[in-house]
Amino acid sequence: MNFDVDDDQQLLDDSIRRLLRKDYDFDARREILRSSAGGSDHVWKTFADMGLLALPIPETYGGFGAGAVKMMGMMECIGEALVVEPYLSTVGLGAQFVSRWGSDAQKQEVLPAIAQGRLKMAFAQIEDGSRYELGHVATTAAKSAAGWVINGEKRVVIDAPASNKLIVSARTSGDIRDAEGLSLFMVNTATPGIRLKRYTTLDGLRAADVTFDNVAVAADALLGTQGTGLVMMREVVDFATALLCAEAVGAIRSANEATLDYIKNRKQFGVAIGSFQVTQHRIVDMVMSYEQVKSMACLACVQADTAVDADERSRIISAAKIRVADACRQVSQDAVQLHGGMGLSDEMKISHTFRRLTMIARQFGDADHHLARFAA
Amino acid sequence: MDLNFSAEELAFRDQVRSWLNATMPRDLRDKVANNERLSKAEIVRWHRMLADQGWIAPAWPVEWGGTGWNVVQRYIFEEECGYAGAPQLPRFGLSMCAPVLLKFGTEAQKRRYLPKIYNGEEIWCQGYSEPGAGSDLAALSTRAEKRGDAYVVNGQKIWTTIAHHADWMFCLVRTSAQTGKRQEGISFLLVDMKTPGIRVKPIILMDGGHDVNEVFFEDVRVPAENLVHEEGKGWTVAKYLLGHERMNSGRIAGSKRELQKLKKLASKEMRNGVPLMSDVRFRDRLTRVEIELMALEITNLRFLDRMRRTGQPPGADVSMLKIKGTEITQLITELMMDAVGPLAQPTLPVDDIDGWDMFVASLAPVYCLTRKSSIYAGSNEIQRNIIAKMTLGL
Numbered sequence A: 001m002n003f004d005v006d007d008d009q010q011l012l013d014d015s016i017r018r019l020l021r022k023d024y025d026f027d028a029r030r031e032i033l034r035s036s037a038g039g040s041d042h043v044w045k046t047f048a049d050m051g052l053l054a055l056p057i058p059e060t061y062g063g064f065g066a067g068a069v070k071m072m073g074m075m076e077c078i079g080e081a082l083v084v085e086p087y088l089s090t091v092g093l094g095a096q097f098v099s100r101w102g103s104d105a106q107k108q109e110v111l112p113a114i115a116q117g118r119l120k121m122a123f124a125q126i127e128d129g130s131r132y133e134l135g136h137v138a139t140t141a142a143k144s145a146a147g148w149v150i151n152g153e154k155r156v157v158i159d160a161p162a163s164n165k166l167i168v169s170a171r172t173s174g175d176i177r178d179a180e181g182l183s184l185f186m187v188n189t190a191t192p193g194i195r196l197k198r199y200t201t202l203d204g205l206r207a208a209d210v211t212f213d214n215v216a217v218a219a220d221a222l223l224g225t226q227g228t229g230l231v232m233m234r235e236v237v238d239f240a241t242a243l244l245c246a247e248a249v250g251a252i253r254s255a256n257e258a259t260l261d262y263i264k265n266r267k268q269f270g271v272a273i274g275s276f277q278v279t280q281h282r283i284v285d286m287v288m289s290y291e292q293v294k295s296m297a298c299l300a301c302v303q304a305d306t307a308v309d310a311d312e313r314s315r316i317i318s319a320a321k322i323r324v325a326d327a328c329r330q331v332s333q334d335a336v337q338l339h340g341g342m343g344l345s346d347e348m349k350i351s352h353t354f355r356r357l358t359m360i361a362r363q364f365g366d367a368d369h370h371l372a373r374f375a376a
Numbered sequence B: 001m002d003l004n005f006s007a008e009e010l011a012f013r014d015q016v017r018s019w020l021n022a023t024m025p026r027d028l029r030d031k032v033a034n035n036e037r038l039s040k041a042e043i044v045r046w047h048r049m050l051a052d053q054g055w056i057a058p059a060w061p062v063e064w065g066g067t068g069w070n071v072v073q074r075y076i077f078e079e080e081c082g083y084a085g086a087p088q089l090p091r092f093g094l095s096m097c098a099p100v101l102l103k104f105g106t107e108a109q110k111r112r113y114l115p116k117i118y119n120g121e122e123i124w125c126q127g128y129s130e131p132g133a134g135s136d137l138a139a140l141s142t143r144a145e146k147r148g149d150a151y152v153v154n155g156q157k158i159w160t161t162i163a164h165h166a167d168w169m170f171c172l173v174r175t176s177a178q179t180g181k182r183q184e185g186i187s188f189l190l191v192d193m194k195t196p197g198i199r200v201k202p203i204i205l206m207d208g209g210h211d212v213n214e215v216f217f218e219d220v221r222v223p224a225e226n227l228v229h230e231e232g233k234g235w236t237v238a239k240y241l242l243g244h245e246r247m248n249s250g251r252i253a254g255s256k257r258e259l260q261k262l263k264k265l266a267s268k269e270m271r272n273g274v275p276l277m278s279d280v281r282f283r284d285r286l287t288r289v290e291i292e293l294m295a296l297e298i299t300n301l302r303f304l305d306r307m308r309r310t311g312q313p314p315g316a317d318v319s320m321l322k323i324k325g326t327e328i329t330q331l332i333t334e335l336m337m338d339a340v341g342p343l344a345q346p347t348l349p350v351d352d353i354d355g356w357d358m359f360v361a362s363l364a365p366v367y368c369l370t371r372k373s374s375i376y377a378g379s380n381e382i383q384r385n386i387i388a389k390m391t392l393g394l
């Protein structure tokens, strides 16, 4: 057994943290949120230069072939700094679909471009009424002479506005909630017939509802085998969920650090508010949750990398997500409470961490969703 | 034991209900239903409608416009307003400044301020909290120095709700250097917000909205006649008011309305092809809140009944109502957000979006903003301290 990260990994994590402290401090992040694109080309380029976009990309396509465990440091840093760049969408979802099931041509087209920072991706999956079920898909892809024609509407496609390509789940046969008959397509976001209604999310990400109105794509837009979409989505979303758990570790650590610092320094009644036992017990509970979440994130990432049995992998990753969701709720609420009025101010990082934790708790399924999956 | 309202009380309830149904403007009702912020003009519009009906200040003495209702009738009225989704009017003038003036004000002060509070002509805000004085209010340091027939005020207030709309502020200031107890040397002043030297700076909260402000005072001259009660006796006034502030903090009517909305929403939202309402996990979470609210309603009535019979002012009871009431409100906002699942994420359109659902988009921000209710008006930790000390003698 060995929970240590090796020296190279440690060096990399340290340099990511240094970069984000400099280029993604609270004020810099705020400028990025306010910018029209809602993201930073400069930071994306730096990620590319540091090899961070190449981390999980197979070596044959210009990457480092890292798994989830090797990406934990990066994800924790993202959580700490509340990075809003499309990292998880591009590297944790898009690149995963392609490296696992893409044809050689698809890999050649996409993976080196992602590694070099030239290509961003988003995953168009959620629909009206789907909640967190990957298998609930009404969008259709019909075979045509030239390839496929996609029709439907996807909701809350995180990072769609910045993306060059979308991975779209669509039905090639079957009924709205059938497990069979789902297929995945990789399409250019700029394809005629695709329309984006853009908005920002609670936690400052850019997203869009995406309509597909007779979107004609070539035959080679199909990713992997027709009809096996659900299996592919489960595997990749499990992988991304494990990464999200690692992101939560960073965000929770940052919330705890900020809160500890605050209650040590904020004085009321002539003493630091951290001298009251009720505040002490709260922060102790927050710190204990952090440790539990860190453990579950390790477990989830190891599973994502090494599991042989898909059901067992999904069960463990659900377990991690449940624990993470509970901790996100507890830590975000208590951190704000302990900050008093300050905790609600948009000027304080903690209010932004609160919002991100609120969304992490629900992304890829809330606690109820994963409780059901765990029990199944 | 009889937990039912009497026939007269029921008749009264019907009268209030039908008036509200007939009178409440559609546009205001819709805005409230969509969790939209009301403009100052809209708030004043509803205020005036209630004033015209004679129902704006039920708790005031009849000679100043009160309705003469007993505590149960007042409770029923609040309940009906909440249930009908009537806009919540700022309480600072009607339920905070006015009771203070009625108890401690001079005749001249009552005559000057009460009618304009009553008819909505002047909006008030509350200037208590300061950067260094939140839970520990007695640590406040905004100074008021007597110079001739005026106090000259210097210092800063923070978290002042609707200071940007307000015509007047009632505030606590330090009129003499701290010598003995910190509570001494504090005075209660009425300040015209148009006085030179006052600067109001918005604070944006995490729902992206503007309700609260910082207020800076630089050599602000306040006529000495704006002092309420005696100089140095501001703490007595503030303590009297705190009881009033927390009287209606159970927010039971509002929570009942929100719970109804939540049930409707959860019956419409689908999970795996069946309504979310039939999902055991979600339904049980909702039911637990519903039961807590049911209990709190009866607890509240028990406390009211005791007050009515003993004539005693509410004690540490109100702390419990505040804690439980805010916990329930917060849980409901969380369930609302959860009910719509991933669709709660979008909050602010970038493009011009046809059919943008304002209500769904408001659920996550409202959840965030509602974290305030366990912090303000005496944080829930401070309320627990009060119960521990006053009720349990710890």
Ligand SMILES: Cc1cc2nc3c(=O)[nH]c(=O)nc-3n(C[C@H](O)[C@H](O)[C@H](O)COP(=O)(O)OP(=O)(O)OC[C@H]3O[C@@H](n4cnc5c(N)ncnc54)[C@H](O)[C@@H]3O)c2cc1C
Pocket (backbone or CB within 6 Å): A266, A268, A269, A273, A276, A278, A279, A337, A338, A339, A340, A341, A342, A344, B125, B126, B127, B128, B129, B133, B134, B135, B136, B158, B159, B160, B161, B162, B212, B372, B375, B376, B377, B378, B379, B380, B381, B382, B385
């Ligand atoms: C949205 C909003 C609107 C407001 N509107 C107004 C207004 O109109 N006018 C006005 O004057 N004020 C207003 N306030 C201020 C409000 O009253 C204060 O926020 C509140 O008193 C808490 O003070 P604080 O924010 O300084 O937190 P602090 O007092 O610094 O408290 C921080 C944390 O420490 C805890 N704590 C403090 N002391 C103790 C203790 N002895 N034991 C255990 N725990 C303790 C608190 O419970 C809290 O969790 C508003 C606040 C908000 C958030």
